[in-house]
Amino acid sequence: MDAMTNKTTMDMADPVAFYGTEVASRLLLGTAQYPSPAILAEAIRASGTEIVTVSLRRESGVAKSGQSFWQLIRDLGVRVLPNTAGCKTVKEAVTTAEMARELFGTPWVKLEVIGEDDTLQPDVFGLVEAARLLTRDGFQVFPYTTEDLVVAEKLISAGCEVLMPWGAPIGSGRGLNNPYGLRSLRAHFPGIPLVVDAGVGLPSHAAAAMEMGYDAVLLNTAVAKAGDPVRMAHAFARAIAAGREAVIADPMEVRDMAAPSTPVMGRALLGS
Amino acid sequence: MISNQIEPTDTAQRAANAMRVKIVGAGVAGLTCAHAFARRGANVTIVERRAGSGQGCSWYAGGMLAPWCERESAEPIIAELGLESLAYWREAVPDVPLEGSLVLAPPRDLPDLRRFARRTANFEWVDGARIGELEPDLDGRFDQGLFFPSEAHLEPRKALAALTRRLVDEYHVAFDFEADGFDEEDGQAGQADGADLVVDCRGLAARDVLADLRGVKGEMLVLYSSEIALRRPVRMLHPRIPVYIVPRGDGHFMIGATSIENDERGRVTGRSMLELLGAVYALHPAFGEAEIVEIGADVRPAFPDNLPRLRRRGNTLYVNGLYRHGFLAAPALARRAAEVAFDGAHFPEVMDEDHREW
Numbered sequence: 001m002d003a004m005t006n007k008t009t010m011d012m013a014d015p016v017a018f019y020g021t022e023v024a025s026r027l028l029l030g031t032a033q034y035p036s037p038a039i040l041a042e043a044i045r046a047s048g049t050e051i052v053t054v055s056l057r058r059e060s061g062v063a064k065s066g067q068s069f070w071q072l073i074r075d076l077g078v079r080v081l082p083n084t085a086g087c088k089t090v091k092e093a094v095t096t097a098e099m100a101r102e103l104f105g106t107p108w109v110k111l112e113v114i115g116e117d118d119t120l121q122p123d124v125f126g127l128v129e130a131a132r133l134l135t136r137d138g139f140q141v142f143p144y145t146t147e148d149l150v151v152a153e154k155l156i157s158a159g160c161e162v163l164m165p166w167g168a169p170i171g172s173g174r175g176l177n178n179p180y181g182l183r184s185l186r187a188h189f190p191g192i193p194l195v196v197d198a199g200v201g202l203p204s205h206a207a208a209a210m211e212m213g214y215d216a217v218l219l220n221t222a223v224a225k226a227g228d229p230v231r232m233a234h235a236f237a238r239a240i241a242a243g244r245e246a247v248i249a250d251p252m253e254v255r256d257m258a259a260p261s262t263p264v265m266g267r268a269l270l271g272s
Numbered sequence: 273m274i275s276n277q278i279e280p281t282d283t284a285q286r287a288a289n290a291m292r293v294k295i296v297g298a299g300v301a302g303l304t305c306a307h308a309f310a311r312r313g314a315n316v317t318i319v320e321r322r323a324g325s326g327q328g329c330s331w332y333a334g335g336m337l338a339p340w341c342e343r344e345s346a347e348p349i350i351a352e353l354g355l356e357s358l359a360y361w362r363e364a365v366p367d368v369p370l371e372g373s374l375v376l377a378p379p380r381d382l383p384d385l386r387r388f389a390r391r392t393a394n395f396e397w398v399d400g401a402r403i404g405e406l407e408p409d410l411d412g413r414f415d416q417g418l419f420f421p422s423e424a425h426l427e428p429r430k431a432l433a434a435l436t437r438r439l440v441d442e443y444h445v446a447f448d449f450e451a452d453g454f455d456e457e458d459g460q461a462g463q464a465d466g467a468d469l470v471v472d473c474r475g476l477a478a479r480d481v482l483a484d485l486r487g488v489k490g491e492m493l494v495l496y497s498s499e500i501a502l503r504r505p506v507r508m509l510h511p512r513i514p515v516y517i518v519p520r521g522d523g524h525f526m527i528g529a530t531s532i533e534n535d536e537r538g539r540v541t542g543r544s545m546l547e548l549l550g551a552v553y554a555l556h557p558a559f560g561e562a563e564i565v566e567i568g569a570d571v572r573p574a575f576p577d578n579l580p581r582l583r584r585r586g587n588t589l590y591v592n593g594l595y596r597h598g599f600l601a602a603p604a605l606a607r608r609a610a611e612v613a614f615d616g617a618h619f620p621e622v623m624d625e626d627h628r629e630w
Contacts, residue, residue: 035346035347036576036577036578036579037486037577037578038575038576038577038578039577041576067534067535068486068533068535069486069533072486072576086543171511227390227391
């Protein structure tokens with residue numbers, strides 16, 4: 001965190017790097033469930049995001065018939081982080097990742113291996129195995145994981161250079177379910193880019209994640225399902241920037257007793 | 273709602289002066305355009321590459337005339353077009369019952385029901401007892417729902433067959449089925465053949481000239497059950513796909529529809545069927561014993577904003593991009609198309625030529 005405290009001006013560039021690629025925006029946006037691709041495009045522009053996730057499993061069909069939607073995404077000029085959303089086995093996830101690499105020409109993949117239908121909780125055993133296979137095959141894996149420290153260690157041993165713990169179950173909008181766990185993950189891996197992924201419902205949740213020292217936030221439903229997705233995208237961008245700036249600004253310490261912000265010594269005593 | 277109606281009992285002189293209109297495509301857009309132009313006195317011919325009308329993606333439509341429900345995810349213009357279209361269908365074809373729509377959610381998805389209510393209008397909250405009154409077979413299964421009393425539904429295949437008959441009998445519209453020359457490969461829709469105006473209603477096949485059209489795949493199935501009866505469409509809310517069940521009469525139910533960003537025709541996946549059947553099974557376990565009569569999939573034509581468009585280029589008028597709203601939007605769009613051609617009208621809400629922002 002030393003680098004951050006060295007920043008002196010508010011508008012100094014503060015990029016974050018994933019696998020050596022620097023981006024200025026710390027908001028990563030999913031592309032599913034928007035009312036239309038046109039609104040998605042506007043939301044992406046309003047958010048200033050530079051990385052969007054794209055789901056392949058479902059849209060791919062046969063013979064790459066999802067091309068027109070993917071082309072719309074490519075034309076936005078943002079980086080694509082293909083995901084393996086909906087995959088439940090290591091094999092499925094690996095196959096989907098390979099297809100993504102071919103389609104989008106990127107080694108990046110957001111790795112999801114879903115273990116349970118009601119919570120869409122990651123299957124962390126399958127996740128570690130798939131991460132190992134993909135890393136060995138030259139992929140740069142962004143694993144969607146829990147806040148579990150041991151799993152995080154194993155993902156890093158498997159070759160992951162980014163971790164993406166959940167805030168809460170996908171699409172739940174509950175915010176940061178386990179702030180202690182997320183803080184402790186941050187403290188254990190000070191040098192690894194950490195992204196809160198999933199469960200974020202409000203800009204304040206995203207700001208809280210950033211204030212904990214997280215490097216970025218990835219979300220989808222909170223923007224896509226808002227009444228006005230474009231406005232919500234902008235709100236999140238501002239919250240994330242605010243949270244990040246707060247970390248750089250080095251917040252005050254919390255204390256138990258009041259500390260007057262105005263000196264009382266020498267104050268005129270007003271008689272009754 | 274339908275203005276300037278001219279009945280087809282006109283004089284020979286009028287017929288000789290009539291605008292000659294060639295409509296390409298006999299889906300819901302083509303047929304409603306034929307109606308709109310013919311009732312304004314045009315001499316209309318429809319060419320269609322398939323063997324009959326309504327056999328493209330109209331064939332797989334749900335046929336819900338639900339302008340208020342659609343407001344949950346669609347722009348206000350869809351509701352506006354939908355209101356006009358609802359009135360149109362009630363007048364144009366038989367069997368368009370105004371039974372309303374029911375929106376339900378399993379207990380775990382009640383937040384989605386609240387969200388639906390927040391985004392829509394013209395409904396009433398209904399409790400378990402009221403749901404049981406509306407749909408006796410659902411008595412005791414749900415505690416909360418939304419009832420939209422002013423919505424209607426139709427059977428798309430029957431409705432388009434009835435409209436086709438009416439176009440032939442009342443308006444002497446000529447149909448040229450299995451016609452060549454405008455299939456997706458060579459894309460020659462613009463051959464006027466002596467017509468004053470070509471109205472291109474080819475749907476996704478018009479992508480050869482409308483480059484910003486894309487396909488959005490939808491999958492559906494039809495079930496038969498003698499154990500359960502519904503009077504009206506029921507929507508089951510679900511975080512990922514909204515599933516609807518439309519009663520088709522005689523124990524048949526149409527279940528739809530997925531919405532997938534790709535343009536492959538015909539292929540139905542196991543996961544999609546699992547999701548559709550899961551929702552219908554949650555509505556009533558009797559559907560677990562229902563017979564699967566049909567499964568199908570086709571591709572909806574959509575522009576990037578998922579809104580329909582009229583575009584005029586030379587003597588061709590393109591009517592396209594109806595997306596999920598074919599029956600809901602086509603008649604209102606067709607009426608506007610005819611006013612563009614006859615009156616030089618302009619409708620900015622559906623005519624901002626090349627709105628692409630990509």
